[in-house]
Amino acid sequence: MKPQDILPDQQNDVQVNGLTVRKGSVGAFLASVRDWQDPAGDPAARASAEADLRALLPGLHALGLFQVLAARDPALQRLIDGGR
Numbered sequence: 001m002k003p004q005d006i007l008p009d010q011q012n013d014v015q016v017n018g019l020t021v022r023k024g025s026v027g028a029f030l031a032s033v034r035d036w037q038d039p040a041g042d043p044a045a046r047a048s049a050e051a052d053l054r055a056l057l058p059g060l061h062a063l064g065l066f067q068v069l070a071a072r073d074p075a076l077q078r079l080i081d082g083g084r
Contacts, residue, residue, distance in 0.1 A: 007023055011023070016059070016062040016063055017062045019058055019059050019062045020059070021059035021060075021062060021063060022059075025056055025059055025060060025063075026060065026065065028052065028056060029053065029056045029060060032049045032050075032052040032053045032056070033049075033053065033076060035048075035049035036049035036050050036053060036076075037073065037076070050079070053079060054079070057079075057080065066080055
C-alpha cells in the first residue's frame, strides 16, 4: 500500500473514530519526541513539545499506531499509554 492510497495528495486529514487526524501527524509526533527527549533543550521548548505530543496522541491511538509500535524510552511509553 502506498501513502496516497490512505490519504490522497489533495486531502489533508482523515476522520477516524470521530477524530480528525491531519496529514503529517506521525512526522510531527517524531519531531516533538526529539525535542521532548533533548536533555540540553530549553525547558520551555521541552514543555511545548510535551503539550504537542499529548495533543497528537488521541489521533495516533485512533489510527492504531501504538498497536504495532512501542517506544524504547520508558518515559515516552508512559506518556503514550496515558494518552488513550
